[in-house]
Amino acid sequence: xxxxxxxxxxxNVGKSTLFNCLSNAKxxxxxxxxxxxxxxxxxxxxxxxxxxxxxxxxxxxxxxxATVEIVDIAGLVKGxxxxxxxxxxxxxxxxxxxxxxxxxxxxxxxxITHVDGNIDPVRDKExxxxxxxxxxxxxxxxRLQRTEKMAQTGKDADAKRLVAVLHRYKExxxxxxxxxxxxxxxxxxxxxxxxxxxxxxxxxxxxNVDEAAVKIGNKxxxxxxxxxxxxxxxxxxxxxxxxxxxxxxxxxxxKQMFLEDLGLKEPGVNKLxxxxxxxxxxxxxFTAGVKExxxxxxxxxxxxxxxxxxxxxxxxxxxxxxEVIKYSDYxxxxxxxxxxxxxxxxxxxxxxxxxxxxxxxxRFNV
Numbered sequence: 001x002x003x004x005x006x007x008x009x010x011x012n013v014g015k016s017t018l019f020n021c022l023s024n025a026k027x028x029x030x031x032x033x034x035x036x037x038x039x040x041x042x043x044x045x046x047x048x049x050x051x052x053x054x055x056x057x058x059x060x061x062x063x064x065x066a067t068v069e070i071v072d073i074a075g076l077v078k079g080x081x082x083x084x085x086x087x088x089x090x091x092x093x094x095x096x097x098x099x100x101x102x103x104x105x106x107x108x109x110x111x112i113t114h115v116d117g118n119i120d121p122v123r124d125k126e127x128x129x130x131x132x133x134x135x136x137x138x139x140x141x142x143r144l145q146r147t148e149k150m151a152q153t154g155k156d157a158d159a160k161r162l163v164a165v166l167h168r169y170k171e172x173x174x175x176x177x178x179x180x181x182x183x184x185x186x187x188x189x190x191x192x193x194x195x196x197x198x199x200x201x202x203x204x205x206x207x208n209v210d211e212a213a214v215k216i217g218n219k220x221x222x223x224x225x226x227x228x229x230x231x232x233x234x235x236x237x238x239x240x241x242x243x244x245x246x247x248x249x250x251x252x253x254x255k256q257m258f259l260e261d262l263g264l265k266e267p268g269v270n271k272l273x274x275x276x277x278x279x280x281x282x283x284x285x286f287t288a289g290v291k292e293x294x295x296x297x298x299x300x301x302x303x304x305x306x307x308x309x310x311x312x313x314x315x316x317x318x319x320x321x322x323e324v325i326k327y328s329d330y331x332x333x334x335x336x337x338x339x340x341x342x343x344x345x346x347x348x349x350x351x352x353x354x355x356x357x358x359x360x361x362x363r364f365n366v
Contacts (some may be wrong), residue, residue, distance in 0.1 A: 004041070004069040005204075006097035007149045010124050013105040014208040014240035016040075019072035021243040021269050040072040046284075047270045047276050048295055050327055050357060054286060055293045057334055066284050068277050071097055076277060086087040091135050095196055099279045100203045101272070102128065106220035106237075107210040121207065121220050122227045129178060132198040137173040139197060140166050162191040169197070180232050194221050202279045205235040206272065214239040236275055238268035283356040286327070287311075288336065304352040308362040318366035322348045327357035 009015045019357040023042025055063050073093045094100065095273075099179075100233040104121035105114065116123065144166045169179050178199035184192060205220045205228060217237055225235060246267050249255045259267065284295045285307060296309050298307045309316030325336065329344040339345050354360070 003099075003277065003280045003282065004071050004096050004097045005099045005101050006071045006073050007101045008073050008094060008128060009103035009105060010105075010127060012112055013103050013124065015103045016072055017240040017244055018103060018206070018208070018238070018272075019070065020249045021240065022273065039345050042070045042072075043067050044070050044273055044276075046273055046297075047266075047297070048284060050284075051286065051293065051295050053331055054288050054327075054359070058288050058290065058293050059332070060288070060290055060293040062292050064292060064294040066277070066282075066297045068273065068280065068282070068297075069112050070101070070276070072096075072137050075107050089287070091131070091198065094132070094198055095203075097200065099276065100201050101276060101279075102203055102205055103206045103208055103240075104220075104224055106207040106218060106224065107213070109210070119220065122223050125205070125224065125227060129175070129199070133176065133178060136179055136197045136199050137170065139195065140169045140173065141173075143195065144170065158191050161188060164188075165192045169195075173199075178231065181230070182337070202281075203233045204272075204275055205233060207235065207237045208240050208241040209237050211239055211242055211262065213237070214242060214268070234275060234279065236268070236271055238272055239302070243267060243269050284355055285356075285358040285360050287361065288330070288359050295336050298354060300356075302354050303350060304348055304354060304360075304362075305350050307354040308364065311362070314366045315362050318364040319350060320365055322352060323361040323363070324348050324352070325359040326355075327359060 007015050007019055007243060019040060021041065022044050023040075044067060044069055048065060051063065051065055071093065104124055105119060105122050108333070142162065147159050147166065148160050150156050151163045151193070153159075165182075165184065167194075168182050172182055173230065174180060179197045180200050204225060207217070207224055209218060209221065209310050212218070213221065221237060228235060242262065246255055246258055249258060255267070259265065281300045282297050283300045284297060287294050287296065296307070296310050298310050304322040305316045305319040308319050308322065324346045325339045325344060329339055329342075330336070333339050333342055333344065
């Protein structure tokens with residue numbers, strides 16, 4: 001499932017350093033703007049303790065974790081919505097992603113220059129917000145011009161509904177707010193789906209901090225939290241420089257000792273990947289056998305046939321039933337056979353909504 005999170009931010013905020021920690025792909029990292037010209041794509045493993053636990057019980061030949069794609073997008077400058085700098089390319093790259101990871105510099109370091117001369121993450125956030133909002137306003141106004149003509153005929157109910165949505169989007173965008181702040185009904189979401197607005201994408205703000213602030217934050221983080229309190233957005237703290245140091249360590253034990261010295265339970269990139277996965281509205285079910293224990297990614301709310309289709313389209317077309325064991329039952333009883341004997345394997349049909357952590361086996365016929 002090729003869903004992508006795009007990492008965005010002004011030049012020199014730590015985007016590429018963070019991307020390098022997330023991925024084996026090595027984005028160029030240097031102390032000057034636009035060091036990342038083409039978007040670098042990394043296929044990132046999603047950390048999941050449940051997969052390890054199942055593998056310990058099953059002892060499979062191989063383990064296959066879930067993945068998510070992270071795209072490192074070129075840094076943006078003021079005027080991007082009008083094509084300044086790499087603006088048009090930057091905005092088209094964002095449009096192709098499913099969610100946004102917005103990195104904000106929340107640390108001071110005289111050796112790393114800032115394009116605006118001083119550290120102000122709220123200003124940096126607003127710089128990108130304004131460019132995205134201006135581009136969305138341009139999209140909305142162009143679409144409104146076309147759709148109003150259709151709505152005036154009085155015969156197209158969807159056109160009328162879309163016009164109303166577009167006016168609401170236009171109002172909030174002109175006020176300097178993002179389109180994601182507009183709450184839409186299910187019917188309104190349906191007609192607005194093909195607008196592909198930049199500021200409707202789910203967003204995660206990543207405050208890139210120094211070692212002193214990685215646990216409790218600092219004045220910059222506090223300012224960001226205040227600035228986004230009315231947004232439907234998430235925020236996490238991460239020290240990109242610390243993550244780079246952790247990535248250089250060779251063994252798991254070395255990494256754990258490093259984390260313990262900092263008073264951290266896990267690398268910040270783990271938290272970032274998990275949050276990005278949920279930001280994309282994704283969940284995981286498992287298949288567990290001696291050949292393979294595997295995590296499968298599916299959109300939250302999927303029914304059994306659609307979840308089966310993630311493995312192969314034939315599974316969905318010929319779906320008969322799903323045999324489902326809850327993760328907690330599998331772990332407490334220790335095996336599939338023990339779950340069967342205890343009556344903990346449920347047979348589910350086409351209307352079953354898959355739950356995060358289900359261990360599933362599909363029966364199908366094509």
